[in-house]
Amino acid sequence: MNDRSHLTTRAARAGAHGTSGRGGPLVPALHQSTVHSYPDLASLHRVLDGEERGHAYYRFGHYNGRLLEEAVADLEGARDAVATASGMAAISATVLALAEAGDHVVADRNAYGGTRDLLEADLPRLGAETALVDASDLAEVERVLTPRTRLLLVEALTNPTVRVPDLPALVALAGRTGTTVVVDATFATPALFRPLEHGADLVWHSVPKYLGGHSAAMGGIVAGGSDLVGRIRRSVVHLGGTLGPFDAWMALLGLKTLPLRMRAHTRAATTVAEFLAAHPAVARVHHPSRPDHPHASTASRLFPLGTGGMLSFELRGGRPAVDELIRRLAPSIPLSPSLADVASTLVHPATTTHRSLPADQLELLGITDGLIRLSAGIEEPADLVAELGTALAPPEPT
Ligand SMILES: Cc1ncc(COP(=O)(O)O)c(C=O)c1O
Structure with missing residues (x-):
């Protein structure tokens, strides 16, 4: 696919490389199987070691999930993405992969309630603290960021008063403390705003909202650099938060008209x-x-x-x-x-x-x-x- 084509074109053709173009179905097939079979150990090992494209067991990733991940990574301008069972599975895996005991997390108090609960109720039990701020108040954000602040979590557009934090300014502040910037762009979508282009490290979505678009496909997704996404993918696999193939298939269809x-x-x-x-x-x-x-x-x-x-x-x-x-x-x-x-x-x-x-x-x-x-x-x-x-x-x- 031509990387310079318009987003509308890239979205419409999302997953097209998953079809044969030689008399096969135009819409990528749904592979509902939870496991794949191999003729010998060496070929299975090549897939497990990432030397060859393929899948083994569904929780480690599967065909339809990968098509969705590649499509969202492409629209977000990201190196990689990992699809999850829900938006909360995406942010839980992200926080667990990147924060540890002794760390400090800063989040917008306007963030989705589930995100706030995770940070305020669950994270302290693991020894990490969260400070809630108004992410639109740059002076307040600057005051609370410290060299111990591992993550800054904000939303591109907030619920319900549609506040618009100044992401480039937040990225500049977070850069001074080496803090990873994670943006919930569920309300914004890559069709209107691509946080990675503004310097954020990771962008995530609740899929049943605009990405899927028809309140029918569940899921979450996080996109960003290969190293960060690789760490989050490991956490998704450990937590068992993989997205099911049918939801991934439905979400990809929705994405085409985003x-x-x-x-x-x-x-x-x-x-x-x-x-x-x-x-x-x-x-x-x-x-x-x-x-x-x-x-x-x-x-x-x-x-x-x-x-x-x-x-x-x-x-x-x-x-x-x-x-x-x-x-x-x-x-x-x-x-x-x-x-x-x-x-x-x-x-x-x-x-x-x-x-x-x-x-x-x-x-x-x-x-x-x-x-x-x-x-x-x-x-x-x-x-x-x-x-x-x-x-x-x-x-x-x-
Ligand atoms: C802005 C936003 N982010 C994240 C979530 C959580 O996503 P999910 O319900 O898919 O876990 C929601 C859910 O409503 C949301 O509105």
Whole structure:
């Protein structure tokens, strides 16, 4: 494949080298077998020793997983990638592979709750400490980084207020302490933002979100340099967190349309954000396209194609207005505790994604009772605007 071809072209052809082109199937086959057979020990050993391309036992890696890894590595501009059973399997294996007792880890307090739990509840039991910071506050990050800080974990776009940390500046700070920078780009995807091009060491994703795109394939993936990914792969194999072949196969199919979908998600979210910002029932819209978003200028510098489908907004009527809106929008725009489907969905962060956080932490993150997160799908934006307009209208007088 021509490395200089556009991302849309490379995505559409993802996995094409896994097909024969000589009368075989156009879509790479699904190899569901958990194990392979060999004619003699020498040929099995060549595969186990990595001297020859091939597979032995599924937990060490398999055909469909490898096609997905190569495709994501290509889109991210990475040397290698390792696919895992879920996003959490990816970050758990990464942290366990790279941090050890006595180490210090710094993470954005806006990170996904599961990542925070891993760092705050599990990592201290292994003797490593975590400091949570606002990754958009460079002075705060600089204050906590020390030569003992092994990892800096941030998200390219955060949930639910779509904050945009300045990754090149964070990479420069982390470089001074020799800290490995790990970016969760689940909301951003390589179609909009490639952290490795900005100097990050590793990028990871929850696959059922935008990479897969259709809420049907589970998985996680970490991409980066060969040495780091090799260490993480060993940890995935030890922890038993390998992605299953069927999910890898499904994810590869989804990946083919990623750049097209991200354009449509971005268009929908931007149009809806503009509509909601002017609506009298809405107190505030969190979307980087809005001039009052605190990271509007960082977003236009780092995300020239836009920021995808995520936005959140606060209703003046608080929690009762949230309940009413959710009821009125179902089933067209349903409440669904995930994101990034091709169809738009809603979440109430305070009682779902962030429900484990105490009130003071919710306040610090700007998550109020009246806040709703909308994952804008690829529907025609005018339809979403019409549906939201109807649902937000005051009740008819009886
Ligand atoms: C931004 C982000 N990162 C990571 C994860 C964890 O991924 P998974 O649920 O696949 O383990 C999620 C899950 O919702 C997420 O939203």
